[in-house]
Amino acid sequence: MLNSRAFLYLGLGTVVVLATGNAIATVVNDWQAISAAIFLVGGALLFFNLRRSLGDRVHSEPETIDRPGLQKQLQHVKQTIAKISDLSSRQDLMQRAEHIASNLEKNQFRIVVFGTGSAGKTSVINALLGKTSKDSGKTAATIGTTQTAQTYVYDAERNSDRDAVQKSKHMRQISLVDTPGIQEMGLSGRGRELEATRLAHAADLLIFVTAGDLTAVEYQQFKYLVGLGKRVILAFNKTDCYLPTDLALVEAKLAERTTGFLSAQDIVAIAAQPNPIKVRQYDTLASTSPNAQPVKEWLETLPPDIAALKERIEQILSSEWEQLLLKNTHLQIQALKREAQLALQKLQRTEAEKVLTRYQVIVATTTFANPLPALDLVASAAINTQLLIEISRIYDRPFNLKQAQQTASIIAQSLLQLGCVELATTAIATCLKTNAVTYAIGGSVQAIASAYLTHIGGQSFITYLEQQPHLPIGSSPMKNTLHEFCQNTFRSTQGDYFFTNFVSNILKDQLHISAFKG
Secondary structure (H helix, E strand, O other): OOOHHHHHHHHHHHHHHHHHHHHHHHHHOOHHHHHHHHHHHHHHHHHHHHHHHHHHHHHOOOOOOOHHHHHHHHHHHHHHHHOOOOHHHHHHHHHHHHHHHHHHHHOEEEEEEEEEOOOOHHHHHHHHHOOOOOOOOOOOOOOOOOOOOEEEEEOHHHHOOHHHHHHOOOOOEEEEEEOOOEOOOHHHHHHHHHHHHHHHHOOOEEEEEEOOOOOHHHHHHHHHHHHOOOOEEEEEOOHHHOOHHHHHHHHHHHHHHOOOOOOHHHEEEOEOOOOOEEEEEOOOOHHHOOOOOOOEEEEEOOOOEOHHHHHHHHHHHHHHHHHHHHHHHHHHHHHHHHHHHHHHHHHHHHHHHHHHHHHHHHHHHHHHHOOOHHHHHHHHHHHHHHHHHHHHHHOOOOOOHHHHHHHHHHHHHHHHHOOHHHHHHHHHHHHHHOOHHHHOOOOHHHHHHHHHHHHHHHHHHHHHHHHOOOOOOOOHHHHHHHHHHHHHHHHHOOOHHHHHHHHHHHHOOOOOHHHHOO
């Protein structure tokens, strides 16, 4: 928005331009002068709008992520978690918060190896650790070999830049995480894929392993993870299975597909577990004969070819370690914050709706028992005011009596403007006529209509506290927002099914309206 000085300049400029245009039009009496004045006003508006836009760009700075800031964010998340009344949810979320704090304190850096089933993820882990498949993870050609996540310690002193390690306040720890494969069949396969994706979300550095050109599923997952802000290395594995010309074509295709969101140097070609080659041994004297038969032949295992991958990992660890660790910690805190807020909001809504249900019955009972319609309005207003006070306390935004009265008045005005009173009365009466027992209860239409209007107002207020909790009370934005929420709530409650259930619940509550008839 324009600041006050910009508004002042714009106002003065507009007055001057209009006055000048008016004077010229008076003397010349030509529409061109008026057009010129309008053009100048438009130019002034454009100028100030451009100035505002450029000013916003200059003054808006990117968010700084550092350790004190992350600790402060995590503390705020813990405060939100502490408000969750459900013990199991609170303990789970708090444990995760402590885990994030511990990883940050210990400089725990997670390198997650991710990809489709049997693309060679475990072989990559084995090669990076300098072990054979017998020493660490099991490898096979069958999809689903890695059933659960496996975590291994990666020696930072041996595999990373020693100077970078020494500069850290704490000893850096690196974990290599082998994940289940994606794109597996069946319910269990889907579960393993979700686990792999969860681990990828927690990665500080992600190694995405593929055995060729990216499939549609691989490309979708790859771009999604990059979009989350993950630092990714694309490892093109099993290159020993390709002819040199085909290998170059696949590498070019990978570079083309990832143009715009992945650096070319982050695409590395490797052969983590090359296929063995057949070796034949001939007799020295008979080897010159065209019909010579080998004395012995065997399959010889080739060493892994992952030098390019190790080099790229070490470059990233030496230059981007702290940045990646802080960035991923920030992402984890934000994800935990959203989850905590959703959990808290769910519990708050459940509690608020219990209060709302109780007050609906109170309003219906009071309206039914009151012989004077004028007193019904006074009583309903007082009850709805108290309802808003109780709901606001549940959402940790307590309203005083004056604020609640003002808000209740805004909701009542919105309901009147929307015509909810007449429509509700008609709908309730129609619903009651379909049941002879409920129709026989005198005063039910007015009572249940009052409860229904309380329901709309209460639900709208709950939505308001969840989505717009900081608008000034009584302000135009608040009035407009509450009016919109009332309108949406009213529309969502239209229909015979809703009214039938609503009336049934009111009449079958512990405070039966019929008990007050005599």
